[in-house]
Amino acid sequence: MQFSKVSGKKNNHKVTLYALSTCVWCKLTKEYLNENNVEYEYIYVDLAAENDKQKIHEIIQSKSGSIAYPTTIVDDKVVITGFRKDKLKEALEI
Amino acid sequence: MTTLEEVRRRAEADAKTFGYYLTPQPELLQGFLEGLKTNEDRYGYPSCPCRLASGIFEYDRDIICPCDYRDPDVAQYGSCYCRLYVNKQVYESKDLPEVPERRPVEKQARAYGTQAAAAKQAPAQGTQEKPSAKAEKTPSGVKKKLWYCKQCGYVVFREDPPYICPICKAKREMFAEIESTVEFNG
Numbered sequence: 001m002q003f004s005k006v007s008g009k010k011n012n013h014k015v016t017l018y019a020l021s022t023c024v025w026c027k028l029t030k031e032y033l034n035e036n037n038v039e040y041e042y043i044y045v046d047l048a049a050e051n052d053k054q055k056i057h058e059i060i061q062s063k064s065g066s067i068a069y070p071t072t073i074v075d076d077k078v079v080i081t082g083f084r085k086d087k088l089k090e091a092l093e094i
Numbered sequence: 095m096t097t098l099e100e101v102r103r104r105a106e107a108d109a110k111t112f113g114y115y116l117t118p119q120p121e122l123l124q125g126f127l128e129g130l131k132t133n134e135d136r137y138g139y140p141s142c143p144c145r146l147a148s149g150i151f152e153y154d155r156d157i158i159c160p161c162d163y164r165d166p167d168v169a170q171y172g173s174c175y176c177r178l179y180v181n182k183q184v185y186e187s188k189d190l191p192e193v194p195e196r197r198p199v200e201k202q203a204r205a206y207g208t209q210a211a212a213a214k215q216a217p218a219q220g221t222q223e224k225p226s227a228k229a230e231k232t233p234s235g236v237k238k239k240l241w242y243c244k245q246c247g248y249v250v251f252r253e254d255p256p257y258i259c260p261i262c263k264a265k266r267e268m269f270a271e272i273e274s275t276v277e278f279n280g
Contacts, residue, residue, distance in 0.1 A: 020143070020144070020145075020146060021132070022128075022129035022130075022132045022133055022143035022144075023129060023143055023144050024122055024125035024126055024129065024143065024144075024176075025144065027125060045146055046146055046147070053146075053205070053206045054206050056206070057203065057206035066195060066199065067146075067195075067199070067202050068195050069144060069145070069146070082192065
């Protein structure tokens, strides 16, 4: 699976963002992470290969129970569905 | 190729018809319209920019904007899932609500991996199965049926009945399947 990496000074958490290239809320989540200098990796699921889509489905489903975009996973544990500044702030200690 | 202006005009006209408003934040609105245009260019129909489409029309039928979930979501939360369409109260307050996903998980799952890939590869013809009198099976495996609104008589040929009747606003419970039988005489 090909993730794009964005480097940042705030790299004390492993942050993975599952996004859609057409989704405004995903774009806002990326902008928020960028503004706060958070290091993260992301993938545009709509542009991913078919077999990767299935893997992503399994990952998100097993961690969050429902599938929605954006889904941000912090340290493989905390799952944040949607663009939720409050939850991102708390999980990333921004 | 659809222009952004066409996508905007269509959304505005649809909002007007149903008594809705488009999202009050201009930068969000621009993003939604661009997402719709991208999907229309990519798939041939404007599927929801906030959901993953399969690229197979029958699988994505319920998330073509305005999606099947818009009317019940606006009625319950004041806004659709994306927050493109909102009601007057939300429009005036500019306070966009959180809207949970109403689309059933089994429909979401169709956009992922093998099932979608298999349907894409399947030939349009050549299925051995005979069409049933009640339900028509498309190449994607989606079974469509005839449904009618018991309140106003509106008839729709879809996998599921609408959540809200587009004609008389009756709830889904008012829809019943039309059972058709064919008899041969003489």
